[in-house]
Amino acid sequence: MVPAAGNNGRLLEVKDLRIHFYTGSGIVKAVDGISYGLKPGQTLGVVGESGSGKTISSLALLRLIPRPGKIISGKILFEDEDLTAKTETEMIAVRGKKIAMIFQNPAYSLNPIYSIGAQLGEILVWHEKVSQKAAQERAAELLQLVGIADPVSRLRQFPHELSGGMKQRVCIARALLCNPALVLADEPTTNLDVTIQAQILDLLMELKNRFHMAMILVTHDMGVVARTADRIVVMYAGRICEEANTKVIFRDPRHPYTKALLETMPRVDQSYTADSRNRLVVIPGRIPNLVDPPTGCRFHPRCAVAMEECSTILPEPVDVAGGHTVSCLKYSGGGTAS
Amino acid sequence: MTTRTASDPTGPVDQGFRKHGMWSQGWQRFRRNKTGMLGLVLVGFIFLVAVFSPLLAPHDPFDQSAMLQFRSKAPPSWSHPLGTDRMGYDVASRVIYGAPTALFVGLGAMLVAATIGITLGGISGYVGGVADELLMRITEFFLVIPIFIVVLVMVRIFGILVLGTALEKIPYLNLTTIVFILGVFGWPPIARMARAEFLRLKEAEFVEAARCIGVERKSIIFRHILPNAFPSLVVLIALGIGGAILMEAMISFLGFGDPKAISWGQALYFNYEFLKISPWASIAAGTAIFITVLGFNLLADGLTDALNPRLKE
Numbered sequence: 001m002v003p004a005a006g007n008n009g010r011l012l013e014v015k016d017l018r019i020h021f022y023t024g025s026g027i028v029k030a031v032d033g034i035s036y037g038l039k040p041g042q043t044l045g046v047v048g049e050s051g052s053g054k055t056i057s058s059l060a061l062l063r064l065i066p067r068p069g070k071i072i073s074g075k076i077l078f079e080d081e082d083l084t085a086k087t088e089t090e091m092i093a094v095r096g097k098k099i100a101m102i103f104q105n106p107a108y109s110l111n112p113i114y115s116i117g118a119q120l121g122e123i124l125v126w127h128e129k130v131s132q133k134a135a136q137e138r139a140a141e142l143l144q145l146v147g148i149a150d151p152v153s154r155l156r157q158f159p160h161e162l163s164g165g166m167k168q169r170v171c172i173a174r175a176l177l178c179n180p181a182l183v184l185a186d187e188p189t190t191n192l193d194v195t196i197q198a199q200i201l202d203l204l205m206e207l208k209n210r211f212h213m214a215m216i217l218v219t220h221d222m223g224v225v226a227r228t229a230d231r232i233v234v235m236y237a238g239r240i241c242e243e244a245n246t247k248v249i250f251r252d253p254r255h256p257y258t259k260a261l262l263e264t265m266p267r268v269d270q271s272y273t274a275d276s277r278n279r280l281v282v283i284p285g286r287i288p289n290l291v292d293p294p295t296g297c298r299f300h301p302r303c304a305v306a307m308e309e310c311s312t313i314l315p316e317p318v319d320v321a322g323g324h325t326v327s328c329l330k331y332s333g334g335g336t337a338s
Numbered sequence: 339m340t341t342r343t344a345s346d347p348t349g350p351v352d353q354g355f356r357k358h359g360m361w362s363q364g365w366q367r368f369r370r371n372k373t374g375m376l377g378l379v380l381v382g383f384i385f386l387v388a389v390f391s392p393l394l395a396p397h398d399p400f401d402q403s404a405m406l407q408f409r410s411k412a413p414p415s416w417s418h419p420l421g422t423d424r425m426g427y428d429v430a431s432r433v434i435y436g437a438p439t440a441l442f443v444g445l446g447a448m449l450v451a452a453t454i455g456i457t458l459g460g461i462s463g464y465v466g467g468v469a470d471e472l473l474m475r476i477t478e479f480f481l482v483i484p485i486f487i488v489v490l491v492m493v494r495i496f497g498i499l500v501l502g503t504a505l506e507k508i509p510y511l512n513l514t515t516i517v518f519i520l521g522v523f524g525w526p527p528i529a530r531m532a533r534a535e536f537l538r539l540k541e542a543e544f545v546e547a548a549r550c551i552g553v554e555r556k557s558i559i560f561r562h563i564l565p566n567a568f569p570s571l572v573v574l575i576a577l578g579i580g581g582a583i584l585m586e587a588m589i590s591f592l593g594f595g596d597p598k599a600i601s602w603g604q605a606l607y608f609n610y611e612f613l614k615i616s617p618w619a620s621i622a623a624g625t626a627i628f629i630t631v632l633g634f635n636l637l638a639d640g641l642t643d644a645l646n647p648r649l650k651e
Contacts, residue, residue: 064549066541067466096551103550108543113565122561123551174551 010077011181011214012038012061017074019056019065026291030056030069032238035317038231040181043208043215045225045246047261048235051287054218057235058184061099061216063091079181097127100175102204104187106167110159116143117155120174127178142173146203165196172204179211186218201228222265226250234258237288237298240317244324254326256303257283297329305330364569367644374640380633388437397428399435399600404428411616423605423619424612433622436602440630443517443586443601444579450521451582452528452575456564459532464540464559474533477526485523486588492519493594512596516589520582528574535567542566569645573638580634587627602627 015035021028031053038044048054059065061076063083076083083094103109111119120139124130130138136155143151146169159167168188175183185204189197205228208215217229225232225246232249234242234257242255253259263281266272272280285302288294294301300310310329317325318332368374387394396419404410404418405426414421420429462473496515500506508514539545540563548562589595590603591610605623613620 062550064546092552092554094552095549096553101547101550103543103547105543109547111544111548111562111566122553122557126554126557127552171547 009039010037011040011042011079013075013077014057014061015075015077017057017060017076018072019053019060019069020072021069023068023291028290029293030238030290031060032293033074034233034235034238034240036233036240036243038182038214038216040214041208041212042231043205043217043229045229045232046216046218046235047220047222047225047232049220049287051237051290052235053238054235055186058101058186058216058218061182061184062095062101063088064095093127096123096175096180097178098180099182099184100178100180102168102171102175102183102185102188105191106164106171107159107191109171110167112159115156115158116162116170120155120170120177123174123177138177139173142176143170145176145207146170146173147199148173164192165200168192168196168200169203172200172207176207176211176213180213182214182216183208184216184218187220188217189224190219190221197224204228222262234261237293238290239298240325240327241299242324242326242328243317244321248321248324252324254320254324254331255299255328256305256330257299260302260304297327364641364645368640371640371643373636374644377633377636377638377640380629381637384437384441384630384633387434388441391434391438395428395431395434397431399427399431401428401431402426411612411619413616414618420622421616421618423609423616425608429605429619429622432600432605433602433626435600436605436623436626437630439513439599439601440583440586440626443513443520444583444630444634446514446517447520447524447582447585448575448578450518451524451578452571454522455525455528456532456571458525459529459534460536460559460564460567462529463533463536464563466537470533473529477529480523481526483523485520486585488523489516489519489585489589490592490594493589510596510599513599513601516586516596517582520585524578524582528571528578531570531574532567535570536563539563539566569641572645573641576634576638576641580631580638583634584627584631 014037017031017034018029019031021030034053034057036044046054046058056065056069060071061078061083063071063086065071071084074084078094078099083091086094110116114122117136117139120142121132121135124135124138125132128135140151140155143154148154148166148169154162154170159170162170172188183204188204189200192200201224204215207213217225219225229246232242232244232246233240234249234255236257242249242253242258244252249258250262253262260281260283264283266280283302288298288301294311296309296311296313297303297306297315300306303310307329313329315327315329315332317327319325320331368378396417402425404412404422410422410426411424412418412422418428418430420433423429423432458473458477462470462477493512493516497512500511505511545558545562548558553562586595586601587603587606590601591607593607595601595604595607597604602623606620609616609619609623
């Protein structure tokens with residue numbers, strides 16, 4: 001089932017999205033003008049450090065930004081409708097039905113006092129207006145699909161009776177109940193054992209292909225997106241540094257931040273010691289305070305190859321090769337772009 | 339595949355492993371708690387006495403005929419197992435009939451207090467901002483009022499106001515007034531707890547997750563937040579029941595109670611002057627108050643231990 005998609009066959013188009021948090025200490029520009037698109041069935045990896053705005057920008061798609069955050073400008077076109085213009089009631093019909101979300105911490109994303117069946121059934125009864133009995137059957141079917149054996153008796157169990165990996169499977173089942181066109185996965189494997197991480201990722205990919213869903217995978221782990229995403233967006237301090245197909249990002253990273261991020265990945269074929277030569281690579285400095293972000297390019301205080309004008313000019317995204325955009329003065333100034 | 343490990347979801351469900359939701363888990367823990375169980379037994383006993391009071395009482399509680407036979411203040415005997423008091427009432431019957439009154443006071447006052455407290459606290463915690471600020475200042479205002487004096491004044495004023503009106507004919511009007519006032523002034527601790535729980539739970543990940551799957555606000559509040567806030571609130575309510583019973587006893591002891599209702603505090607009020615002559619009358623009523631309040635406090639204590647350790651994984 002291919003969902004209807006307009007604007008150049010795109011399912012989702014985020015245009016110049018800005019989200020600010022009005023806090024006591026000032027306006028936090030958590031997301032400051034990001035744009036990206038997603039085709040049906042495509043997987044987009046959104047990569048960045050904590051505080052880069054990756055989670056907030058995905059919550060924005062559901063219009064569930066925690067207070068005091070607000071979308072102050074920009075458009076979110078989903079299936080040709082602007083989600084930012086929808087009313088709360090209209091959004092409730094989108095959440096879980098058209099766009100579903102999988103959370104970082106499966107241990108806490110299920111309500112401790114209801115059985116699995118009650119929680120899965122709730123969504124179906126609400127969105128699909130089916131009977132409780134039909135809902136339970138469908139829920140069991142999905143549990144089976146996410147690799148949970150004996151689904152009918154699992155439905156009667158409570159979250160604390162399941163292991164972390166199983167809870168995440170239940171969360172995945174819950175996200176898929178209504179056949180959404182887009183699934184947002186916010187660090188879906190971060191809190192799981194390494195052995196289960198791979199299983200869960202494989203499961204997600206398999207189900208995504210099977211139901212032809214698009215997926216946005218938010219993570220800080222380059223390793224996770226490397227094996228799953230079609231395209232990657234690298235975010236830093238509320239802005240997009242670089243966007244390209246996965247292979248391109250890994251083979252030919254252009255933005256200094258992307259390069260630095262790739263260098264920080266520990267490699268299996270290298271041994272690390274505590275002395276200065278063979279240590280794990282870190283990016284010096286910290287992610288900037290977003291109340292008062294650095295002028296010009298936001299990465300310049302930590303950038304190894306910063307130039308003088310980096311501190312004054314805000315780089316705009318430049319297409320350096322078909323579909324590979326970089327926001328860096330090295331490319332927009334006298335660089336490769338023409 | 340005989341054992342099911344945490345990482346292996348494909349194994350069969352171990353049936354011995356199933357324990358159900360929060361309440362039954364709490365019950366499992368509660369059952370092991372000796373003081374809590376003692377509280378439950380005491381409270382259960384009071385409930386039974388209250389329900390079967392007409393069957394258990396040896397005499398009509400309003401029967402003062404002993405006085406006419408010069409047998410008031412009589413020590414315990416076969417016909418009056420706990421003796422008679424200064425008014426010629428049968429002490430045992432008055433104590434037994436005091437149980438429904440005490441429970442009515444305790445449960446009624448806490449019903450009112452819980453309704454107000456959970457509503458205001460819930461709104462305060464969920465909505466936040468200006469509403470929170472305003473409601474919490476109101477709560478603090480109610481918290482600093484010396485309830486006891488206010489209750490005494492209000493009971494007396496109200497008692498005078500209704501004289502000669504149709505309201506006067508409502509049975510136990512005075513007692514109902516006391517219950518209502520105890521409730522109206524007893525909600526602040528519940529409101530504060532409800533606010534704290536709503537604040538914690540509205541940010542909880544499972545609530546966020548529920549929002550993300552399109553659960554509407556009404557159901558978020560009533561299905562996801564409120565039931566999870568309940569364990570903490572139940573403890574406060576159980577504690578409050580004991581408190582309200584004690585409060586009513588104090589009011590009645592000072593002679594501000596409902597003259598038509600049979601209350602333990604009132605029995606103390608009638609008999610404290612004759613403590614040396616007929617101690618049984620005071621001791622019986624005092625013991626009843628002690629057992630009931632102790633029962634509810636122990637129950638609350640047991641509930642804290644059983645329900646409040648956060649659910650195990």
